[in-house]
Amino acid sequence: MKKRLLKSAWFLPYVALVAAMILSSWTFLRTDTYRAQTDTLLNRTFEIQWRAAQIREQLAIAIGNLRLAMATGKLDPEFPNNIKIIDLNIRYLRAQPGVEDWFEAEGMRKLGRAQDLLQTGVKPFIDRTDQYSSVLSSLLHIKEDMIDISGAAVDQSTTLSATSQIRANAQRNTFLFAMAVLAVILAGLFMHQRALYERRKDHHIRSFSTLFAHMTRTRIAALMLFLEFLKEDQPPDMNMVGAARKTASELDTINAGLLRIAYSTKPTVHETLGSVIHSVISDRKATTLLDIDDDAARTHVPNSQFHLIIDELIANAEVAVKDNPHASIGVYARVKRPFLFRPQLILRIKDNGIGMNENQLKLAVTPFYSTRDGGHVGLGLSGCVEMVRTMAGKLKISSAPGAGTEVTIRYPLRPANQKPGVQPARA
Template sequence: MGLVCRGGTICPMKRPISTLLPMVLYAGLLLSLGLSVWSLARTETYRQRSEIIASQALEIRSRVWQAREHVARIAGALELARQTGKSVPQLAMSSRLLRFNLSLLSRLEYVKFFLGPENQAELEGLIAGIDAVLLPAAVSGRNYQEALQSIISTDRYLVRLSSTTVNSSQGLSVAVQIANDAARNRLRLFAALSALLLSVIAIHQYNKTTREKDQHIKSFSLLFAHMTRTRIAALRLFLGYLDGPIPPPLEMTDAAMRTVVELDSINEGLMIIGHARHQAKLSPLGRIISDIARGCQNTLAVEADIEARETLVPASQFHLLIDELVRNATNAVAGREDQVITISAVIHQRFLRRPLLILTVSDNGSGMTQELLAKVREPFFSTKAGKHVGLGLTNCVELMKTMAGKLEISSKPGAGTSVRITYSVR
């Protein structure tokens, strides 16, 4: 339905909740899927982080064990030199190797994550002690007792350092594991939410299909009632004459026979429309317009490019719709010397959606007032008192709904009427 706006144009009402609901559901589904992918990526990140922590901790412990091996050699060499009073040639080399190993350990970028500031400061102090005590003793062959005490302190520190590294790596691993578990839980939550939204969308689409079927049946019933009511009334009047003493005139008998033929034709056409959703016969739009133009008493101005003319549309429905709109336009321009009836068609290409056919039938007739526009959608309403009793704009609107299309009317008194059809083509 619509509201009559300023200037006599029928404007669409605000979108109801049922129209916005699919957009909300699909947006929620996309958001949920996006969050699921994000959670999966975070899980992989935490897994890699855990592996990095284990690798870094192993690197630190490996260097600590290498340093302890050097410490053991140095301690043995110092004890031997202290007891014999003779220098050991390997002492200076082992001391330099120990200093080099501890210096590499202190320069590791990630050592600060495993050692606190106190341990790092003590490590720097050990390196300074090697330079001040151990190396001079190894070179000069004196102060072995002081050097031995320094190397024993170094060994004790390295034992604590190894234990601290293990504890820190375990703590970091536990924190990463907690974050990983949280990411996995989020992943399960978003996956469940996605499944729920998919179920809701499936139910919504099923209900929408059911409503469309009901709408199709309703529109079909209105079409049938509108196109047969007056003819059945005429036949009933004719049958009333048959029961009287005076036989009906020959003209009335001929009119009754024509009405029977019309009813048979209407019945056949409506049966085609009734099954058209599954057995639609497609035809180029240009051919349908040409057929209607040949049977029209007025000259039609057709404005359609090749793409629009070659577009395949349901033949029966579009022929019925365009023919009805052209007939309405013909009646509207009757009595004017400059009669203009225009049929225009254009195809709008849309991103990731079916192309949209926009077909317009316009005239330069007398137009309609706002009150008349408000009534044109009422069932069985007609502005014509002549012989033509067609679909009516009401049933044109309903028929377009059954094809998932839309029909809009704009009109101004003295400026003519324009009917715009939008339809998604295959």
């Protein structure tokens, strides 16, 4: 159960990888957003501080002009313009978006009071020399309020700047954390792929060993039997000598062929599946039904491996249907292309023979087990399972007594497998 769960969760590291990439991208974009917001806040703060400085400057000029007028009896002609500039700047400050974030309730109240004093205590009495003392008092009150407001604006500006900087730093740290998670996941995937490679390499060795054992075991047993029948006082039977020589020659041929495979420097030869199937069934007497779609027929597969596997499975099917007057052996192939996953070649070999029970099914994939009479020198079902596994595929056997047997092979395809090829005729 645990092994099955691990197999079904193979995609989780890739999901985590995508999630980490999305998180890192999002935090990177959010950092730029916060930086832009910080710039906007600082620009607005600068504007408010500049307006407040303008008000204080014009207030200082207006107060100076008014005191000079009280001493000389002559008011500077620019005095009304000073008051107008002060009034416009106060109106702008009160209308500024988000001004409440800088001045809060008390600051807004003082801004409103300053504007009211301008309207009721300054503007109506600009041309009246007897009211200069009252106007001066109003301007001094406005100056005190603006000093308090400017100090609050500076404090609020510092706080907002620090807050924005902290927020940007937090996003930057989140981005770095996401990148670290991404690096960890990539390292995990690398180690996982390396482990898969080592496991597949081990499967190759086991498959090669199984193939060698299956192809030599029966012949070695025959030679052992020949040696047991030898007697010192009697010459050996020439037929047995000829059979022993033939067996020894076969063993030498098998050994030489396997050594060529083991030490070959050339890549695996690939042929179209249609060609491989026809090369297997061309020399067989039993009629085999072919149902292979064009896509599957043009698919390139490892020639030697698929030839051995298909030959073994069809040979098993022939033995299973030999006593059935309505014998039927079928080879079916198609290419399945699931969304977001690698395409697969689905190869099925089905017969209507005697079938197997549950116990036989378990023994069928055991090395050296065979239901055939006499010497069996083929690959064997266990060898087929191992060889399919070395190609990163899966082999499944379904069978029931009297209902026949169906063997399904799922072989993952790569772009190199999808080449133009010759399609077989349907039989």
